Amino acid sequence: MDHHVKTAKKNVIKFILGIKLKQLRKKSNLSLKELAEKSGLSASYLNEIEKGKKYPKLEKINAIADVLKVSADHLSSTKLGKSLHPLTEFVESELFNKFPAEMFGINDQDIYDLMSNSPEKFSSFLVAVLELARSYDITVDNILQSVLRSYQESYNNYFVDLENLSLQAREEFGLNENNFTSSQLKDVLIQKFDYVIDEESLSHHEETKSTRSYFKAKKGKNIFLLNKDLTEAQKKFTLGKELGICYLGVRRKQEGAIDFAQILGDFRASYFSGALSLPAHSFVKDLKEVFQNKSFKEESFLSLLIKYGVSSEVLMHRMTQILPEYFGLNQLYFLRCTNDFEQRPNAFKITRELHLAQMHAPHGQRLKEHYCRRWVTITLLKDLAKKMTENKNDVPLLGIQRSLINGQNVEYFCVSIARPSKIMPETNSCITIGILMDDYFKRQVSFWNDESVTKKLVGQTCERCNIMDCNERAEEPTIVLEQETQIKKSQFLSNLVKDM
Known part of the structure; x- marks a missing residue:
């Protein structure tokens, strides 16, 4: 057992003792000062125990247990009552012990303090969070990947x-x-x-x-x-x-x-x-030349793949590093979407994403809903699947689109490159970078108003989209319809009571 694991186990034992001591003291209607007087220990020392910072020797545990009228074994056992069991489960979990809280200026003791201040409420909160995690099939790895994205x-x-x-x-x-x-x-x-x-x-x-x-x-x-x-x-x-x-x-x-x-x-x-x-000094110069064009030139963009000998994913991901630093364009997202065009041609999965400054649309979701078919990402994947079926063409497809997000009044300039996988022939992938089209973007990118660029109103998923005349829809707007039904029901009930 390594040092980190041993330390973590000791901290859990101290935390559980602190929770139990606080519970039993309150159940006995004793203040810290009163418990100190009766046990012969200082109030400050007892406070440190309750916060999970100290673990007393056996004779001190016996003294505390005598005052609280419980056995020393009961007080020092690592079992909490049923209502607080989620706390034990959490502090012993892989997530708690591997979550890099220090990256956010938080240490384990801060979390212990938060839990010990109101253990019953925190336990209820944990139950709700764990239920959500199970419902959406969220794993520890998913959470740690989210931490990495926050760090980026x-x-x-x-x-x-x-x-x-x-x-x-x-x-x-x-x-x-x-x-x-x-x-x-x-x-x-x-x-x-x-x-x-x-x-x-x-x-x-x-x-x-x-x-x-x-x-x-x-x-x-x-x-x-x-x-x-x-x-x-x-x-x-x-x-x-x-x-x-x-x-x-x-x-x-x-x-x-x-x-x-x-x-x-x-x-x-x-x-x-x-x-x-893709060294910054050279890549920045090339991007400036691309951005100075009054129209989007596909050949200029694709030529960067050849010049630097990189894949579309490396090129586009490098842009998410360079654009904020050298161009001030930090309102952007990056997506990698894959499609098994032979076995599951209508299933599209976001396998990598990054959002800078805020959560942008579109973004990944774990609800098994159908992503909007109007995204340029999915349009390209469908086009590529057709080409692959016809002649196994592995030339990358590039697409551009101005995506107006339905109901949000924001627009993104999206560039996507789709190509087949060499080592997984049945799988195609598409890399997309989308940049918020605010006034600053329009000053930086000369081709923002290129009339040849397709403009589309897009949503997040078909189930949540209220564009009722959408020809690309893959599923009925079930969630929108449910919400409308609920609103009508609420209005009817309100009017019913009003007339009484």
């Missing part, structure tokens, strides 16, 4: 230390040209970090043919399996991320493990890889 948003998704380290690595390893290759990264890992890289094994086995990479330290060597069926851009990103893990000294994310340090390390290594391929 708090820094506007731009990290100066990683920018500087990526430039330093480019210089140190001779990766100064815009489009260095995956082979160059392989050489760096082999020569500088004792890697043995195998590009054959993963693609030869059915169980691993959709796995991008796998790492194992073995006998002083770093064994790295890389799927040979990845595109050059994907290999470049994957190897750049591996270099980031070594260069930054971050913790590697293990398959199936739930640990925020690993999740954060994985993010930092990914950021490093993107910055390595």
Whole structure:
């Protein structure tokens, strides 16, 4: 058992004792001062016990138990009553022990204090939260990923230390040209970090043919399996991320493990890889040229993929880092949406998202509702599925759209790129970046009013959309209809009482 786990268990024991002591003292109608006088202990010491900060020796537990007329075993046991059991469940949970509260200026003691001030109310609150989590199938990993997104948003998704380290690595390893290759990264890992890289094994086995990479330290060597069926851009990103893990000294994310340090390390290594391929000074210059055009030029945008040798996902995600810092465009979102066009052609799943400054629309949801079919993201995926069915075309499709959000009076300029997966042939993915079209955006981006760009009124999901004449609808507006029925019922009841 490691030191962190031992400390966590000790803290739980102290917390439970504090809760029980406070409950029993109040049940006996004793103030801290009165309990102190009767037990021979100081009021300040008893207060520290109730807050979960101290754990008394056995003779002091006996003295307290005698005053409260309970056994020492009952007082010191780690069992709480039924109404407070959720507190025990929470403080012993994987979520509580792995949640990085310190990132938000909160420590475990702050949470213990909050719970001990009103344990019954906090317990009821926990029951409600846990029920919601179960209803929406929210896991600890989902919550930790949300913490990571909050961390990114708090820094506007731009990290100066990683920018500087990526430039330093480019210089140190001779990766100064815009489009260095995956082979160059392989050489760096082999020569500088004792890697043995195998590009054959993963693609030869059915169980691993959709796995991008796998790492194992073995006998002083770093064994790295890389799927040979990845595109050059994907290999470049994957190897750049591996270099980031070594260069930054971050913790590697293990398959199936739930640990925020690993999740954060994985993010930092990914950021490093993107910055390595798309250095800010060069990429900013290129984006300025794109934004100065009076009309959106598809070829200018797609040419950046070739110039830097990156995938559409790396390019678009890098934009979420550069646009807030260098262009002041921080009202934006990033989405990755996937579609199994062979087995489930009408099912679309958001597998990655980032929202800066606020939660934008569209966004992911776990309600099993149908995303609005008017999104450019889904339009492109449907178009790509048709092309794949006809001729297996793997050329990326680019789409742009001005999306006016139904009922919100806000508009986003959306750019999407859809393409098939090399290692999962039945799956297509689409990457979208949407930027709020406020006055500042219009001053920064000259093509904002390009008349060739499609304008569409869009919603979040079909079930919640009140655009009744929508031809793209995949499901009836069930939630809207339920709400309308409830409003009519309330109005009828109000009028019924009024006439009495």
